[in-house]
Amino acid sequence: MADAIVTGPLSFTGKYLTKLLIESGKSVAGFTNDVSRANPFPGRLDLVRYSFDNVDSMATAMRGARTFYNTYWIRYPRGEMTYERAVQNSIALFSAAKLAGVQRIVHTSIANPSADSPFGYYRGKAGVELALVASGIPHSILRPTVFFGKEDILINNIAWLARHSPLFLVAGNGNYRIQPIAVEDYAALMNEHGERDEASITCDAVGPETYPFVDLVELIKKEIGSRARIVRVPQRIFYLASLLMAPLVRDTVVTWDEVRGLMANLLISNESPMGRTSLKTWLSDNAGTVGVEYHSERSRHYGEGRVSA
Ligand SMILES: NC(=O)c1ccc[n+]([C@@H]2O[C@H](COP(=O)([O-])OP(=O)(O)OC[C@H]3O[C@@H](n4cnc5c(N)ncnc54)[C@H](OP(=O)(O)O)[C@@H]3O)[C@@H](O)[C@H]2O)c1
Known part of the structure; x- marks a missing residue:
């Protein structure tokens, strides 16, 4: 049983957050598409493959964790991986968190999301925010613009x-x-929001x-x-x-x-x-x-x- 659940624990944003969580003494379970990557935190980080079509199995990995830190999203659609599918996958993650009894979700969105946006990325992000609110799980919705850091694109x-x-x-x-934010600052912000007990909040996260x-x-x-x-x-x-x-x-x-x-x-x-x-x-x-x-x-x-x- 892990203390915290993170998406992409060895990818970009999630990697910085995972390091902070582990340094603060927590154990982490991290969802990823690639569980074969070398694990820099053996014994402290458990890599779990996303299984969006099996919510129960994702819930099992989440059980016992207080906070779920969600960064899952796609930058652009390609092949069968569409924004609509990414929204459904995000909903599956929230359903699993609810089933597992997670107490707080710290969710990474985007600055200026809108259900009426002409841009699929922003429409999809607005849809995911709505789904999170509808889940009833206390949450922080953080809306960054763009990250800078060693691995940024x-x-x-x-x-x-x-x-x-x-x-x-x-x-x-x-x-x-353009108003970028350092990925380290953003990871620290997620970490801080994960410790919160009070009501849900939505805020921008910019540099x-x-x-x-x-x-x-x-x-x-x-x-x-x-x-x-x-x-x-x-x-x-x-x-x-x-x-x-x-x-x-x-x-x-x-x-x-x-x-x-x-x-x-x-x-x-x-x-x-x-x-x-x-x-x-x-x-x-x-x-x-x-x-x-x-x-x-x-x-x-x-x-x-x-x-x-
Ligand atoms: N990067 C930015 O500058 C930026 C700016 C504003 C907002 N954001 C938001 O911040 C969050 C994290 O962004 P990030 O760049 O740090 O992402 P990331 O770590 O590269 O990916 C986050 C998670 O999504 C999965 N994922 C990403 N693209 C995917 C794809 N095409 N198909 C399947 N799974 C995919 C990754 O899978 P794996 O674990 O297998 O890698 C990982 O688990 C996202 O919600 C993004 O929308 C990012």
Whole structure:
């Protein structure tokens, strides 16, 4: 029996949270698609395969835990893995938590979710939030914008491109804004919310700095010493360029919804920042490593040998 349940305990956000939980003396059971990964916390972390079509079996893994920390979601649909299916899978996780008697759920959503959104990601996230509220389990719904950290995809791959290409295309005027949060700060926030007893809460989880996108690219360039020239292009040309780049990196570089969501200023918040870490300082501290290697969503979640439930 574990003290806490985490999704993706060896993936991105969940890995940082798992480390914090284990350092504070807790035992963790973690749901993942890939239980064959090397377990850095033998005896303290139990890897359990997602079994969305078997709620009872997921409930068995959750029994005895006080808090369920949920990060499960998909970045974009591919094949049979659609947003609708990810919503159903999330509901299965909440049902299992209820059956197991979990006392609190700390759920990772997204800033600015909306049932009316033109973007499937944001509509799906709104649907999952509604399902969590309907479950009646006390909860914290945390709404981050975008994470930065050693394994992140967006900031890292901007740096990768700025290192490897003489041109850096920016969609539109580049003045739309972005307010990232450090993954360590976000994991600490989840950990803190997991200890709470009081009523349910929903809040944004963003960092202390907001950048016009083009300024963020300039900052990254400066920190890594890139001389790539920034070229502003219409959003469709930008997206087309990302499609042309896709076979070179064998990845979906960016989705059309992500381009439009960013340009619609969905990656910022009007609430007070919860994260403290300065992106500028983090970039300066990590200038030698950020963007040296491309980070591929496809190989992380759709790679050979991985089975997505
Ligand atoms: N990354 C960001 O910048 C960002 C920004 C805003 C909000 N969020 C939200 O934060 C949460 C965590 O994001 P993250 O980037 O840290 O995710 P992650 O750790 O890479 O994945 C979280 C969990 O979802 C599973 N998963 C992810 N993609 C999947 C796919 N295509 N098929 C099947 N399972 C999949 C992972 O499975 P495995 O354990 O097998 O890897 C893991 O258990 C998500 O809810 C996301 O929507 C992320």
